[in-house]
Amino acid sequence: MTRALLTPVLRTLPWRALAAGGATALLLAGIPRMLSGAPDPWLGLISLRGAALALALGLAFLLDDPARHITSAVPVRRPLRVGLRVALAAPWAALCWTAAVFLVPGEARPPVGALTLEAIATAVFALAAAALIIRRSTVTGPGTAVSTWLLCTAAAAFLLLPDNWSLLVTPDDPRWTDTHERWAMLLAVALVVGTRACVEPLRAWRLGSLAGRAQRAAPL
Template sequence: MRWALLRELAPPALRSARLLPPAIGTVLGSAVAVAPVVAGVELEVHDVVLLLRCSMVIMALGAAFVLDDPTGRTTEAVPVSRAWVSMLRCLAAVTALGAAWTVQLAVAPLAVPAEARAALPSASLTLEPVTVVAWALVLGSLGARFTAEGSGGVLAAPGMVLVVIAVMLLPEEAAPFAQPQSEGWERSRWIWTAALGAGVLGLGLLLREPRNRGRGWPGSQSRTVEPQPSVHADSS
């Protein structure tokens, strides 16, 4: 019952979302990552890592808009919790960004000499965009609560820029943007893992709908209180 309803809900939920900013972010980010390969420029491993990190920030800025809901006020009475609509949009964004990131990981290392490509830790590097996108969704969901018409991306995008700048200014022992095969690389993986856990937890809490909204799956029983007619005694 639930999965059937979700399949029916997915098309309108995606059509009403702001998909243009995530699409633009994905295209621009991918262009940044693969441009050296297209141009035939040879790079070092740390240069490719830098380009991939720039790409993930650009894509995350676009993802911050995916939870915007201009139709929010006109869809108050829907058969499911709005949290499920938001989760569908998050899933669609993560799927699209994951596909783009996979292509970038396959193409970007081609700018590095073949004998040096093994130094690029693709698997552990993927932890970074997953975390950044999770926090972009957190900021987007948080911003939607403080803006009219659910335009959380307007606050989330500059917030993401400020967060990235602040992270880059952290001391070396706490810096998550370590270079592969450096002394701080393994330590930075633990930092990213902790940040990812906090982001997923925060997103889960922000997507939860207050209980007093009174929405649930069809067939779920909700207790309602019917108003009792008031009795007025006639005095004459």
């Protein structure tokens, strides 16, 4: 069943949005290398954070499916359909992030592990929000709403969070370790929310089962 779904799902992925997110990420990560003079660690940090946000904005469209109300009738549960989309997009996202990291000059490159944690958490938040919208509504394209929400959330995190809860600190800041412990907690929350949102509502499953039984029982 999974093999039969690979080609159709691969064709329906929002490749334009994913490509735009990846291209923007590489462009932002390459800014420190384009400038003359000594590499600036602060600019490298900002560039990689911008690249992480661009990738997450592209992934926000991953669950867009104009044929959602048709494919929901196939005998494949939503967790498998969503998981297959994520599995197909994950290598692309990992490749784009790796390329973005190496585009930043070594002298200006921030700690890669910590920035990768931020990038993964941001991407998972985007996917969890998209899955939650799909679960709670009938929209077929949550990507636009999720990308707008993600941009507003990033701006709020930068401007409104108090200093002791800041999520965007520099490597030389004594709060660096504590901040990334909070990033890890946010990632765990996003994983739980996203996993829960991928589960089909029990009521809808029951209604679908009853409809299927009635159709099978109907005389030809």
